[in-house]
Amino acid sequence: METPTGPTFRDATDADVDALVALVESAYRGDASRAGWTTEADILDGQRTDPEGVRQVIKTPDSRLLVVEREGRIVACCQLEHRGTYAYFGMFAVSPTLQGSGLGKAVMAEAERLARADWGATEMHMTVISVRDDLIGWYERRGYRRTGEMTPFPYGDERFGIPRRPDLRFELLVKPLV
Numbered sequence: 001m002e003t004p005t006g007p008t009f010r011d012a013t014d015a016d017v018d019a020l021v022a023l024v025e026s027a028y029r030g031d032a033s034r035a036g037w038t039t040e041a042d043i044l045d046g047q048r049t050d051p052e053g054v055r056q057v058i059k060t061p062d063s064r065l066l067v068v069e070r071e072g073r074i075v076a077c078c079q080l081e082h083r084g085t086y087a088y089f090g091m092f093a094v095s096p097t098l099q100g101s102g103l104g105k106a107v108m109a110e111a112e113r114l115a116r117a118d119w120g121a122t123e124m125h126m127t128v129i130s131v132r133d134d135l136i137g138w139y140e141r142r143g144y145r146r147t148g149e150m151t152p153f154p155y156g157d158e159r160f161g162i163p164r165r166p167d168l169r170f171e172l173l174v175k176p177l178v
Helices: 014-026 031-035 051-059 103-119 131-141
Strands: 006-013 064-072 074-083 085-092 123-129 145-152 169-176
Touching: 014 031, 014 051, 014 064, 014 074, 014 085, 051 064, 064 103, 074 103, 085 103, 103 123, 123 131, 131 145, 131 169
Parallel strands: 085 123
Antiparallel strands: 006 064, 064 074, 074 085, 123 169, 145 169
């Protein structure tokens, strides 16, 4: 059911895989991604995800891939994974032409609500490429804090893209949900 003021949320199914891959790729890779502000086109070439990766998120126990629709069209998505006392937030994508419209804030708020309501999560965790200062700033304005905890970027594994620079790593961001 679509509300007049907002998007609809539902769990992804196998039938959504191709549309979700296209959405994620459009938000992060290639020239099309430059229509929005979340592009990684200057730091990574290659793919951001693939059908196998999306299917794996859909099928993994204690995981869900939230699909966001507007007027019957998939316009955003995010992954939620239950990991004990916290939930992991990933595979977040908003259609480049809708970025800056408030849709991302709405998706994040719904993801946080679901993590609390469905799993009793007290924190949300995510990892962001540490050189993405604009994106990290956006998350900080939504209550996430940088931890300084870094994990290496998977150089050589093209499933995650082809790096255009040698200094990529992931930083853990955390937000209390209570």
